[in-house]
Amino acid sequence: AKRDVGETASLMAAQILSTIGVPLWFGDTIIGVLQVDNRAAKGLFKERDLDILAVLAQTTSQAFHHARLYQRLEVTEEQAQRENEYLKERDKSQRFSGIIGESSAMAKLFDQLKKVVDTRVTVLIEGETGTGKELIASAVHHWSKRADKLFVATNSAAMPENLIESELFGHKKGAFTGATDDKAGLFVIADGGTLFLDEIGEMPLPTQAKLLRVLQEGEVRPVGSNQVKQVDVRIVAATNRELEKEVSEGRFREDLYYRLKVFPLRVPPLRERREDIPLLAGYFLTRYVQEFGREVGGFSQQAMELLQSYKWPGNVRELENEVQRLVIQVDDGDFVQVDHVSARIRQVENVLDRVKPKKGTLKEMVEQVEKWILHEALRDHGNNKTATAKTLGMTREGLHKKLKNYGMT
Numbered sequence: 001a002k003r004d005v006g007e008t009a010s011l012m013a014a015q016i017l018s019t020i021g022v023p024l025w026f027g028d029t030i031i032g033v034l035q036v037d038n039r040a041a042k043g044l045f046k047e048r049d050l051d052i053l054a055v056l057a058q059t060t061s062q063a064f065h066h067a068r069l070y071q072r073l074e075v076t077e078e079q080a081q082r083e084n085e086y087l088k089e090r091d092k093s094q095r096f097s098g099i100i101g102e103s104s105a106m107a108k109l110f111d112q113l114k115k116v117v118d119t120r121v122t123v124l125i126e127g128e129t130g131t132g133k134e135l136i137a138s139a140v141h142h143w144s145k146r147a148d149k150l151f152v153a154t155n156s157a158a159m160p161e162n163l164i165e166s167e168l169f170g171h172k173k174g175a176f177t178g179a180t181d182d183k184a185g186l187f188v189i190a191d192g193g194t195l196f197l198d199e200i201g202e203m204p205l206p207t208q209a210k211l212l213r214v215l216q217e218g219e220v221r222p223v224g225s226n227q228v229k230q231v232d233v234r235i236v237a238a239t240n241r242e243l244e245k246e247v248s249e250g251r252f253r254e255d256l257y258y259r260l261k262v263f264p265l266r267v268p269p270l271r272e273r274r275e276d277i278p279l280l281a282g283y284f285l286t287r288y289v290q291e292f293g294r295e296v297g298g299f300s301q302q303a304m305e306l307l308q309s310y311k312w313p314g315n316v317r318e319l320e321n322e323v324q325r326l327v328i329q330v331d332d333g334d335f336v337q338v339d340h341v342s343a344r345i346r347q348v349e350n351v352l353d354r355v356k357p358k359k360g361t362l363k364e365m366v367e368q369v370e371k372w373i374l375h376e377a378l379r380d381h382g383n384n385k386t387a388t389a390k391t392l393g394m395t396r397e398g399l400h401k402k403l404k405n406y407g408m409t
């Protein structure tokens with residue numbers, strides 16, 4: 001509205017003689033005022049000027065609004081990015097601290113790992129079941145510069161043969177019955193990142209041939225397609241079989257074996273790093289106590305000694321399962337005692353403690369121990385004399401003679 005502004009103090013101070021202004025609206029709110037001042041003459045602005053200003057004001061409020069939105073967007077984006085970085089860091093440190101091991105065997109492995117992470121070379125992880133191959137494979141990715149790209153894991157053993165290839169390389173719609181759509185293979189999905197081929201020893205020979213070609217040429221061709229796509233994928237493979245033996249027995253392609261074995265990492269069995277057992281057991285105890293909301297105090301010394309002397313054929317996984325069971329088993333507030341520990345692990349208890357030979361001559365006491373050992377060994381082998389004799393390092397005839405002497409047949 002037009003009004004006589006001659007008297008307004010601030011305008012007078014600024015020596016403004018004419019002024020018009022229009023509010024900048026956005027929706028129902030005024031976000032500012034667009035104002036034009038003149039110091040030369042009074043009553044300079046006319047109705048027409050107001051119309052022009054109104055049009056200008058409309059455009060201006062839009063622009064203002066956009067600028068504000070944009071600013072907010074920037075702030076949000078920055079925040080999201082910070083959050084993302086934080087999560088990635090946390091993820092990294094968790095994974096880093098997630099591999100427990102201070103033994104020299106593990107130190108050697110970590111050394112090797114550090115050397116290889118920032119190269120592109122293929123890593124082959126060999127080790128018995130449950131030694132932590134998958135954990136190491138994920139470290140190869142998460143410690144590398146590719147960490148912000150995908151770590152894609154696949155397991156040949158878990159998949160029917162005809163699906164493996166379409167899983168790895170993708171397929172074209174109509175390539176086979178059931179292929180109702182184009183499907184991207186894991187090689188394409190993992191582009192820029194890492195592809196983990198678990199249980200590579202179980203991969204069928206025809207698939208091995210195709211994998212070799214992809215590794216040699218750096219390009220994949222989906223099943224049923226005649227177009228290839230370049231991919232940049234770091235391969236990490238794992239096996240609990242002895243691949244060299246698989247090669248010599250014709251179950252694994254020699255050329256692929258050498259292609260994969262550029263940088264072999266051997267994860268040592270737990271029995272070769274017994275000093276890590278208390279660390280690992282403590283780590284799993286803390287974890288499962290928390291997860292199950294229990295209050296187990298820890299391990300008694302004897303219980304820990306048992307865990308440390310057992311041979312752990314199932315390696316870290318077997319230890320983890322045992323600790324998990326113990327956390328459930330032990331009453332709140334108690335420590336893990338020898339009696340809580342699984343029978344198969346307790347078998348390694350000091351032989352003399354278990355047999356408790358009655359006092360007598362040396363010969364009598366040794367005989368008691370010998371009888372006990374024979375008895376246990378036979379039981380371990382389901383009474384199979386040949387296997388028992390082999391384990392005890394004697395001939396079958398020798399074993400027979402002993403058993404007969406002790407009246408054990």
Ligand SMILES: Nc1ncnc2c1ncn2[C@@H]1O[C@H](COP(=O)(O)OP(=O)(O)OP(=O)(O)O)[C@@H](O)[C@H]1O
Nearest residue numbers: 098099100128129130131132133134135240316317
């Ligand atoms: N050094 C370690 N520190 C902490 N946890 C470990 C360690 N090694 C293995 N584990 C745990 O033990 C379990 C088995 O490990 P993983 O699955 O990596 O073994 P694997 O070698 O792949 O076994 P498999 O050959 O049977 O597939 C997992 O729960 C893993 O988190």
Ligand SMILES: [Mg+2]
Nearest residue numbers: 133134198238
């Ligand atoms: Mg595994």
